[in-house]
Amino acid sequence: MDDKELEGWFAANKALLETAYIAGKQPWQQSGVGLRTPRDNDYWETLRRPVADCITKDGSFLDIGCANGYLLECVLRWTSERGLLINPFGLDFSEKLIDLARARLPQYTEQLFLGNAWNWLPPRQFDVVHALLEYVPEELQEAFVQRLLERYVQPTGCLLVAEYSGRHTDMPEKRIDGRIKQWGLPVEMVRSSYFEPEPTCQTHVAVIRKTA
Numbered sequence: 001m002d003d004k005e006l007e008g009w010f011a012a013n014k015a016l017l018e019t020a021y022i023a024g025k026q027p028w029q030q031s032g033v034g035l036r037t038p039r040d041n042d043y044w045e046t047l048r049r050p051v052a053d054c055i056t057k058d059g060s061f062l063d064i065g066c067a068n069g070y071l072l073e074c075v076l077r078w079t080s081e082r083g084l085l086i087n088p089f090g091l092d093f094s095e096k097l098i099d100l101a102r103a104r105l106p107q108y109t110e111q112l113f114l115g116n117a118w119n120w121l122p123p124r125q126f127d128v129v130h131a132l133l134e135y136v137p138e139e140l141q142e143a144f145v146q147r148l149l150e151r152y153v154q155p156t157g158c159l160l161v162a163e164y165s166g167r168h169t170d171m172p173e174k175r176i177d178g179r180i181k182q183w184g185l186p187v188e189m190v191r192s193s194y195f196e197p198e199p200t201c202q203t204h205v206a207v208i209r210k211t212a
């Protein structure tokens with residue numbers, strides 16, 4: 001893919017996601033869940049808690065692709081239940097979605113950034129960074145993970161790479177941790193969950209520790 005094609009890929013993906021998410025009425029819909037099949041907060045919580053469960057210490061947390069900020073808000077709540085103090089940050093390439101996130105988390109406006117995770121340079125590094133591989137074309141996913149580790153994650157911090165499969169998405173041939181290991185990167189742990197009434201709706205979060 002040359003630069004022009006890549007630019008077109010990002011523009012098409014952004015238009016598709018932004019249009020669908022903005023049309024959502026529920027906070028989880030504005031984060032991409034339950035757009036085609038109505039879902040409730042239990043569904044969202046079952047399939048997003050594993051992200052928060054990977055956070056085991058106080059520190060900074062960046063959600064790449066934060067959409068309307070609902071995951072950040074939930075991660076703050078779910079980690080505070082375990083007595084953790086998290087400083088939340090978000091990044092999204094959609095101005096409209098970042099505006100929603102800023103409205104949802106007004107006290108963190110300065111920590112909600114607009115940018116494309118593929119080429120945006122963060123102003124600092126973070127203890128924990130969360131991202132999905134689908135933010136870049138498949139042939140760039142390995143380089144994307146390397147870039148996030150180098151530029152976004154603090155030395156000894158970790159990168160959480162999540163994979164969500166649902167009713168309307170295919171089950172991947174190889175689970176996320178298997179793909180990461182194939183790239184020669186160590187996976188420290190995997191947190192998973194599935195939605196009992198529809199066991200193909202699953203979340204797997206692979207934790208990659210950055211070595212200093």
Ligand SMILES: C[S@@+](CC[C@H](N)C(=O)[O-])C[C@H]1O[C@@H](n2cnc3c(N)ncnc32)[C@H](O)[C@@H]1O
Nearest residue numbers: 031032065066067071092093094115116117135
């Ligand atoms: C599935 S939602 C993720 C919401 C939430 N972080 C979660 O995990 O549930 C994907 C979000 O990523 C954003 N996104 C997709 N590709 C991106 C990229 N290359 N850079 C920044 N944001 C991106 C979209 O605009 C969308 O808001």
